[in-house]
Amino acid sequence: MNNPILDGLNETILKAMADMNVPGAQVAIIKDGKVIFSEAFGYANLDEKIPMTREHILPIGSSSKSFTAAAAMILASEGKLNLDAPVRTYMPEFELSDPIASVQATTRDLLCHRTGIPRHDLMWLNWDDLQRRDLAVNRIRHLKNSIPFRSGFQYQNHMYAVVGYLIEKISGKTWEQFVEERIFAPLGMKETSFRIPYPDESGKYARLYTPNEKGVNEENVPLVIDAMGPAGSINTTIDELAKWVAFNLNGGKDAENPLIDEALFKELHKPLIPYQILPFEFPELVSIGYALGWTVDSFRGHKVVDHGGNVSGGSSLISFMSDDHIGCAILTNANGNLFVNAVAMEVYDRYLGYAGQKNWFSAYQEGMNSLLAAMKGQLHAIYDTKIEGKPYSHTLEEYAGEYTNAGYGDIRITVKGDALHMQYHNNSLELKHLHYDIFTFELFVGPNPVSFATGIDGSIASLSIPFEPSVEPILFTRKK
The missing domain is CATH 3.40.710.10 (DD-peptidase/beta-lactamase superfamily)
Known part of the structure; x- marks a missing residue:
């Protein structure tokens, strides 16, 4: 049957x-x-x-x-x-x-x-x-x-x-x-x-x-x-x-x-x-x-x-x-x-x-x-925010270094050719300049912004990335 x-x-x-x-x-x-x-x-x-x-x-x-x-x-x-x-x-x-x-x-x-x-x-x-x-x-x-x-x-x-x-x-x-x-x-x-x-x-x-x-x-x-x-x-x-x-x-x-x-x-x-x-x-x-x-x-x-x-x-x-x-x-x-x-x-x-x-x-x-x-549409909307003619504030070499967050771990920024590169755990990512001290990288479902911040001494002190959109961007401080 x-x-x-x-x-x-x-x-x-x-x-x-x-x-x-x-x-x-x-x-x-x-x-x-x-x-x-x-x-x-x-x-x-x-x-x-x-x-x-x-x-x-x-x-x-x-x-x-x-x-x-x-x-x-x-x-x-x-x-x-x-x-x-x-x-x-x-x-x-x-x-x-x-x-x-x-x-x-x-x-x-x-x-x-x-x-x-x-x-x-x-x-x-x-x-x-x-x-x-x-x-x-x-x-x-x-x-x-x-x-x-x-x-x-x-x-x-x-x-x-x-x-x-x-x-x-x-x-x-x-x-x-x-x-x-x-x-x-x-x-x-x-x-x-x-x-x-x-x-x-x-x-x-x-x-x-x-x-x-x-x-x-x-x-x-x-x-x-x-x-x-x-x-x-x-x-x-x-x-x-x-x-x-x-x-x-x-x-x-x-x-x-x-x-x-x-x-x-x-x-x-x-x-x-x-x-x-x-x-x-x-x-x-x-x-x-x-x-x-x-x-x-x-x-x-x-x-x-x-x-x-x-x-x-x-x-x-x-x-x-x-x-x-x-x-x-x-x-x-x-x-x-x-x-x-x-x-x-x-x-x-x-x-x-x-x-x-x-x-x-x-x-x-x-x-x-x-x-x-x-x-x-939401992820790629970041590209629509680009302001033309706004360069980064430091030389690329000045962004390079080790950054850390107690929960998320470490990020390493290096210079490769004429661009920044980010190593985040086993993720090897190229950073593309957006405007000012904002860069972007592509990871899994789409682009993410990286925002570098300058300390009172004029050097790059930290970077932040909105890895979790429901909370404030995750802050990675630069290692001394």
């Missing part, structure tokens, strides 16, 4: 991949504890035309947060961690820029993004040798909050790194060891890792891609995010991820053996704070709240628990309707792509009897296109 969920699904997925520029994908559907669909599509390697298989390993990005939250809940089940006790109970050195948050913030606050600290992502991206302890103990206290503690939702990654470090302090194991021993092993998740090797001699990992301005997919060098691992470093296959979906649909049990106390497990999926991640909405899908490593929504009146992920060159989604005992997982080697969300909505529409009533792939693509256009 034909399954209405699966009829023609392969063809729908392949067409959507072509329309949404997705090189390769893996899709699994789980119903009543069984995998009813597990397929790979497209290419794992575009240059060599190597087909994507279910054995190719892909990054799950921020979907890793659900594992970190579960790891914390395992410690709570053992009575070693109280999610509502201040973090300082277990980590006296914990400190944030907000003194109230420093004293009162709990593990639950960190896991549901209500500390008041915005993303600050350009602090850690491409900082390959950043250490987790340094991040959790020394760096985060210097990251400014943009709203008061517990006053609202602000999605960010640093607090998950802190929770990972907290797990390490309590368990005596690294976060990676704890997740591997207490979650992966019991669930039989064997094809997993916490870093993508580059170059990959094994051929086990799919190549990762980002389209250029012409829409041509270009290969990404995988990010090294060891310090931020608990927020997004897990890599795996679709068949392994299906076991995680089944585990969550089964109430936190591996078969009949609970890994997490039943009452505490339910806490993982309870919405705690209103949230919004995507800046557009659909009438069929109502955002309810962020839980612990999961978002909770209502889709056509049915509760949906999920979490997406994106790293440079890969997008993922883990999703399930717990009351309906159905879920899915989608992995791709496409950067910043909402194909994964559209697949889940397509699957749920088929299950609920709404097949064909809405093209979720075009709906999500239109939303993404509008978002990207708005972002591009």
